[in-house]
């Protein structure tokens with residue numbers, strides 16, 4: 001799909017400085033880099049691990065969230081206006097984070113629905129998807145699942161996954177494409193095919209900038225421009241063909257039959273040699289501040305094919321104090337505002353939530369094992385509880401304590417099962433949410449709404465099944481009203497448990513830590529329902545009053561005992577309400593306890609929502 005409107009990006013004296021977390025002197029990661037990324041061409045940024053490739057790509061793409069950027073970035077010769085720049089550019093991160101249960105076409109269609117204006121006709125969006133599939137040669141596998149080996153879901157190849165990640169960005173037809181290590185993890189054939197795709201996109205009028213680790217010689221032959229970094233400095237910047245000459249001029253000619261990039265990296269491993277190359281390169285380009293340094297780059301490069309061409313001086317170690325340098329506080333604030341603006345979705349909230357709900361439901365549908373595993377878990381546990389407490393008697397001596405413990409056991413099952421499921425599924429959800437919401441495909445609030453409205457019905461069905469089995473197997477009060485109260489209380493309880501699990505996952509950002517936190521929280525809440533401990537120490541009393549287990553347990557016990565009669569061994573009838581232990585009863589009616597439990601469900605859900613928003617804003621998820 002050829003594009004109109006060539007975009008050339010030039011940069012001069014770029015620095016990037018971070019303040020180490022543990023304190024100490026600021027660390028300069030990029031040390032005054034200058035160069036250009038041209039329309040219709042591919043610029044490959046290379047260097048050893050830690051040389052600063054990703055940092056440079058982030059700064060060029062305008063994706064820096066921390067640190068201080070210095071220097072100039074110009075777009076078509078004018079200072080970059082980050083907000084419009086972000087609108088016409090796309091960034092493909094190193095790791096493919098995709099929905100495993102979607103087909104290739106569905107993944108790109110979802111991106112089109114969320115990234116293109118709502119007003120654009122559906123047919124036009126479909127055409128856009130078709131053309132992306134054609135551009136990336138994904139037509140043959142468009143109906144294949146993306147898949148995930150960890151989920152035992154067979155899917156497309158690694159190279160196709162990389163192309164799907166690019167396709168998701170291409171739907172908005174960006175003029176600039178930044179890709180972090182697009183060939184990493186691919187075998188050489190797939191890596192070549194990926195580079196061919198990028199070259200084709202560049203030739204169609206796009207400006208393409210990639211970081212690359214260890215390219216083979218076929219891949220290097222596809223570079224138009226090349227930038228080689230060592231310790232945040234430029235060892236070379238210019239047309240690919242000039243790099244070998246620069247190294248030769250510095251005293252390091254490339255041996256015959258050796259891949260030049262292997263030679264470059266091997267030379268740069270030696271600190272002294274690296275300094276010599278950096279100095280030789282810096283001496284071969286116009287001085288920083290010279291009018292020719294940026295503006296004449298393209299023409300000079302094309303004419304001479306020397307290092308001082310498309311990509312300009314990487315002036316080693318110099319801290320440029322350029323006029324209008326972007327490291328002023330005001331400039332940084334406006335860049336941050338531009339990023340926030342760029343992360344704002346372009347379709348309405350309800351539409352976002354709708355598209356996400358469809359995708360989540362499809363995910364359930366395509367993962368019958370996931371659904372079945374949960375349902376079997378509830379079924380198995382319900383039958384287990386039923387068998388343990390099968391047909392309880394109405395004896396004061398045995399029926400009463402067994403009823404109390406069975407209800408506590410039911411709560412234990414419905415505390416741990418949904419909350420653990422919420423924490424263990426979080427890791428994969430988090431990565432997708434971070435990428436997609438981070439790119440402004442949808443808001444975190446829309447994701448939360450979609451999750452709430454798609455997960456809740458499934459959970460209600462599962463919990464109701466659990467309730468029916470346990471109620472009749474155990475033989476709780478034979479009263480329809482009390483049965484429905486039991487079902488309602490446990491459904492609210494189960495949803496609260498799921499929310500508590502999600503809350504722990506959101507607070508810790510890693511499911512492993514979430515599980516530890518959750519176990520601690522649940523055990524603490526379970527201890528103070530009045531069933532395990534009757535005399536609660538004064539310093540723990542507050543836990544009882546904020547615990548959703550306490551209110552639900554009190555309501556369940558009251559509901560069960562309230563209208564029933566029990567019999568002593570001597571046959572004396574005793575009204576159930578008098579048998580409720582004082583440690584369990586909290587003085588509230590069933591309805592009042594249910595209302596508090598409902599309030600706690602709404603409260604924890606709102607709290608989870610707020611934590612999600614904060615963590616998303618802080619880039620912690």
Ligand SMILES: Nc1ncnc2c1ncn2[C@@H]1O[C@H](COP(=O)(O)OP(=O)(O)OP(=O)(O)O)[C@@H](O)[C@H]1O
Pocket residue numbers: 018019020027029047048049050051052053054055056066067213
């Ligand atoms: N926010 C940061 N705070 C502290 N150090 C950082 C930060 N970002 C990057 N660095 C450091 O800057 C150096 C360059 O990092 P960068 O990720 O750009 O390297 P790279 O060349 O892309 O490496 P790789 O190929 O391993 O991804 C590394 O030493 C890294 O630890």
